[in-house]
Amino acid sequence: MSATQTFLLPDLGEGLTEAEIVRWLVEVGDVVAVDAPVAEVETAKSIVEVPSPYAGVVAELHGTAGSTVDVGKPLITIGVLAPAAETYREEEKAGSGNVLIGYGTPESAGSGRRRMPRSTVVESVVEKAPARSTVPLVISPLVRRMAKDAKIDLHAVTGSGAGGLIVRRDVEAAIAGQKPALVEETVGTVESRTGLAELRRIPVSGFRKAVASTLSRSRREIPEATTWVDVDATALLEVRESLRTATDAGPGLLALMARFVVAGLKKYPELNGFVDTERDELVQYDGVNLGLAAQTERGLVVPAVADAHLLTARGLDREIRRLTSAARDGKLTPHELSCGSFTLNNYGSFGVDGSAAIINHPQVAILGVGRIIDRPWVVDGQLAVRKLTQLSLVFDHRVCDGGTAAGFLRFVADAFESPASALADL
Structure with a gap:
């Protein structure tokens, strides 16, 4: 089983000490590449995407959508690439670990960085990741977002890409075949002053x-x-x-x-x-x-x-x-x-x-x-x-x-x- 690395929420600048998780862009078991966005977080200034400094399989999400994470506290734990790809991971980490949130790693000819082809990343992670048939192999944030918006369970989707990678056409096929979800009706709490039922409560971000x-x-x-x-x-x-x-x-x-x-x-x-x-x-x-x-x-x-x-x-x-x-x-x-x-x-x-x-x-x-x-x-x-x-x-x-x-x-x-x-x- 591959080693794990826990990514701590980095310094956001501008004197900001915490951020609220707006939504996760990955799930436990997903495959992520270096600089791939893993979460959208909201500070008192703006909403930004947090890029991953590691490549591997998501092992744990530290927090739920709507929860607040302090700077320096765990955000996500990733099972990183095994020794066979260690050199690649270290090169990627060197250019990504300290980037400003929301910007990712800038590409430049003089950086000395090289990227492993996506298919190689997938195959390396699949080979070294825990052996379990329920790991949904997804790299593209767009594919994850499509699945989340349509309430598609990626664990139930069979990937047609390299190494079993779930690609856009797989999610589109799952969306086309799903049945309309039932709308659950809820009755709000009655507010004492007005006697009216509360329609909804929205947390102040x-x-x-x-x-x-x-x-x-x-x-x-x-x-x-x-x-x-x-x-x-x-x-x-x-x-x-x-x-x-x-x-x-x-x-x-x-x-x-x-x-x-x-x-x-x-x-x-x-x-x-x-x-x-x-x-x-x-x-x-x-x-x-x-x-x-x-x-x-x-x-x-x-x-x-x-x-x-x-x-x-x-x-x-x-x-x-x-x-x-x-x-x-x-x-x-x-x-x-x-x-x-x-x-x-x-x-x-x-x-x-x-x-x-x-x-x-x-x-x-x-x-x-x-x-x-x-x-x-x-x-x-x-x-x-x-x-x-x-x-x-x-x-x-x-x-x-x-x-x-x-x-x-x-x-x-x-x-x-x-x-x-x-x-x-x-």
Whole structure:
């Protein structure tokens, strides 16, 4: 029987000391390769995949989905490859044991690492693993996820791949042949105050706790004020369309908005900083990390475009798309989620006109953009149908007065209404 290695939850950085297991991507008996993701964990900053530093057969999972694991405590135990493959394992471990969670091991020509073919890994593990017919041989996280989502028991699936490896077609065949599962009805506990039955109870995750803490602190500490303005965005939409070509989609609408916001913060730096309460000082940043509120399945996140002041509208568009994709996949880094200096919230994407947003502490302001819709508007003394939106600025009254806030808001609004002129000056 092969030797076992227990992988301890590594240092997650950013001062984080624990993580919640969102779900396991492997089961006891599964075969894993080096750098293969074994679990999704959620910290107060983000959701990341944990890669395995060992290749072998999963022997034990230390914790269940929803449980919390402290840094330095056992996460998973793996029956590693036997001596015949020891050199390969050591090479893999050397490049994987200390990688930052969620990134895996970077491939580079100068690393001196080599990978054993997947079929060789499977055959080596099968040869040295405990002799039992119930070991489900699975390497692909996609195959495991398909089986979990469809509630397929991999122990009951016969693999058609090399060495009995369970591959995608095997799970698809099992899904096609399964019967619909019966839905179990449950009766909730009756809550005493209302007399109503409880539909469900949802544990507050580490991520939600962090969000709640930040928003609560913002309400407690920041004397906020809100100002807003209706804006004719007809010309902005026209400029956006004029930048499209047959081969180039051009920067998106949000990227153009972001570029105007960054320019406004350069003119009104009071809104791009924080309050140092320990030293009684108002701090202004030299540069902008523009936070962008994004709704995901796990809740609202605010990743930031680092050094947004150095980017063109096209550069902002690329970064916004990358961050949006990473947010949707739960791949944002702790730094991306915490480095923002000002937040732009496009709540118009939810089909609403306005919102009194909460400032993302320790920032001092947040700008919201409502939906853009057709409305009657007076142009040169004549009533016309125009594309209208509403901008709302929530700001910390400690860092500036209403005049500064109104000046910034008017600057951005003017850029929306005369975007060609604004872009010419940027």
